[in-house]
Amino acid sequence: MPDDFGKTLIDNGIRVVTKRMPQARSVAIGVWVNVGARDEKAEEGGLSHFIEHMIFKGTERRTALQIAKEFDAIGAQCNAFTSKENTCYYAKGMDTHVNTMVDLLSDIFLNSVFDPGEVERERQVVLQEIRLSEDTPDEYVHVLLAKSVWGNHPLGRSILGTPETVMRFDSNTIKEYFSRAYHPERIVIAAAGNLEHGSFVESIVPAFEVTRQGDNFPKRSKPTMDWVATTHPKNLEQAHICVGTRGIHTTDHRRHACALMNVMLGGNMSSRLFQEIRERRGLAYAIYSFVSSYYDSGLMGVYVGVDKSNTQEALRLIVREMKRLKEKPMDDSELRHAKEYLKGGLYLSVESADNQMSRLAHNEINFGRHIPLEELIDNIEKVTAEDISTLAQEIFHDKAVSLSLLGPVDEEAPLEEILSFK
Numbered sequence: 001m002p003d004d005f006g007k008t009l010i011d012n013g014i015r016v017v018t019k020r021m022p023q024a025r026s027v028a029i030g031v032w033v034n035v036g037a038r039d040e041k042a043e044e045g046g047l048s049h050f051i052e053h054m055i056f057k058g059t060e061r062r063t064a065l066q067i068a069k070e071f072d073a074i075g076a077q078c079n080a081f082t083s084k085e086n087t088c089y090y091a092k093g094m095d096t097h098v099n100t101m102v103d104l105l106s107d108i109f110l111n112s113v114f115d116p117g118e119v120e121r122e123r124q125v126v127l128q129e130i131r132l133s134e135d136t137p138d139e140y141v142h143v144l145l146a147k148s149v150w151g152n153h154p155l156g157r158s159i160l161g162t163p164e165t166v167m168r169f170d171s172n173t174i175k176e177y178f179s180r181a182y183h184p185e186r187i188v189i190a191a192a193g194n195l196e197h198g199s200f201v202e203s204i205v206p207a208f209e210v211t212r213q214g215d216n217f218p219k220r221s222k223p224t225m226d227w228v229a230t231t232h233p234k235n236l237e238q239a240h241i242c243v244g245t246r247g248i249h250t251t252d253h254r255r256h257a258c259a260l261m262n263v264m265l266g267g268n269m270s271s272r273l274f275q276e277i278r279e280r281r282g283l284a285y286a287i288y289s290f291v292s293s294y295y296d297s298g299l300m301g302v303y304v305g306v307d308k309s310n311t312q313e314a315l316r317l318i319v320r321e322m323k324r325l326k327e328k329p330m331d332d333s334e335l336r337h338a339k340e341y342l343k344g345g346l347y348l349s350v351e352s353a354d355n356q357m358s359r360l361a362h363n364e365i366n367f368g369r370h371i372p373l374e375e376l377i378d379n380i381e382k383v384t385a386e387d388i389s390t391l392a393q394e395i396f397h398d399k400a401v402s403l404s405l406l407g408p409v410d411e412e413a414p415l416e417e418i419l420s421f422k
Helices: 047-054 064-073 095-111 116-134 137-150 163-168 171-181 197-208 255-267 272-280 308-327 332-349 353-367 373-382 385-395
Strands: 005-009 015-020 026-033 077-082 087-094 187-193 229-233 239-246 284-293 298-306 401-407
Touching: 005 197, 015 197, 015 353, 026 095, 026 353, 047 077, 047 087, 047 116, 047 171, 064 095, 087 095, 087 353, 095 197, 116 137, 116 163, 116 171, 137 229, 137 239, 137 298, 137 401, 187 197, 187 353, 239 308, 239 385, 255 272, 255 284, 255 298, 255 308, 255 332, 255 373, 255 385, 272 284, 272 298, 272 308, 284 308, 298 308, 308 385, 308 401, 332 353, 332 373, 332 385
Parallel strands: 015 187, 229 401
Antiparallel strands: 005 015, 026 087, 026 187, 077 087, 239 298, 239 401, 284 298
16 A cells, blocks of 8 residues: 555544645545435435535534634635535645644534524525526536436436425434434545645544444435436527436446546547537537446436537437447547546646545545555556447447437427437
C-alpha cells in the first residue's frame, strides 16, 4: 500500500481514508454516506436531499449564521450534494485549519437539531429548486429519461422529490430517517491534501466514535428497465432529447471499455457525435454522450438540443453512430486518442485535493479498497477495440433503447422506427 494512502476502521464501523499531498497547502474533507435518493420510499422522495439542506441550519452549539461565519473566518469552502446512491458533506480549506473544519463538519453532521422553523423556511427553498429544475429543459429531460427507463423504481425518481413529498416533511420525519439511514458502516470520511493520516484520525475519532447503529435499513432492490419513447410537449425554442440504452453497473469489469466507448461516441470535442452533429452539420450547440452507473445497474445515453425541424435527422445520426460502434471496430489511432484523453483527465485530477478526496470515497464505498492511479491506467491500457465492439453489440439493440423528448413535438414523427438498430 502506498505511503501516501491511509485507512483506519473506527470501532463503530466508520471508515477513514486519507491521501497525503505534501505539495498542497489545502485539505479537502468529505463525510460520505452510502445513502441517496434510491434508498427512499415513494412517500420519502427527496428526503435525502432535504436533509442535505437542513444539515447546515443549526446545531445544539451553533446557529446557521454561526456555522457560515466560522467557515468564512478560516477562508474555507463548505457544501454538500446528494446523488442517487450517496450523500456528501464536505469542506476545503488551508492545512492549518484542519481541526477547525473537523469540528464544524462533525458538529453539523452529528448534532443538527432540524428545527421546525428552519424546516419550514428551507421547504420553500427546495420547492423553488424543484421549479428551477423543471424550468431548465436541458437538465430536466434527464429526469424524464430516468422516469421512462426506471419507472416506479427509486432510480426513476428525481433526487429533489416532488412538491407533494416535500410538503409532507417535518422535523420528526427528518430525524427518524436520519437515525435510521445514517449507519456507521455506511459512513466513509475521506480527506486529501497536506495532512498526516494518524493526526487526522486522532482529530476524527473523538467526535465520530459516538455514532451508533440505527434501526435496520432496507436493502436496495434491483431495478427492471423499460424501453419506450416518450414525448413531453412544451412551448420551447428547442427540442431537448435524451436517448438511453442499457449501461453497466459501477463495479462491472467492463467499466474501462465503457468509459472509452463514451469518449469516442460523444465524450469530447473530437468525438463522433460532436463532429458529425455540431461541426459538420451545424444541427446543435450541445451534443454529448454520458454514462450513469449504479450499484446494480446502469444507463448509457446521449443528449442533444436541436430545432424541431432537425429532430429526426439528429436521432438518425445518433443511432447511426451507435450502430457503427457495433459493426466496425475503431482503428488504433482513435482508440489511442481516447485512452490518452482519459489518462490526461486522470492525471490532471490528481493535482486537486477535491478530486482526490472524492476518488478515495468512491473507491472505498464501491470497491472497499484504495485503487492506485497506476492500476487504473493499466486497466485502461488493456482495453482493446474488440472489447469495445463486444460491449457495443450487447447494449445497442432494438429491445433496449429509450427516448425522452421535451419541447416542440412532431406528433407524426416515426420515433420507434428511427430508433431501430436494424
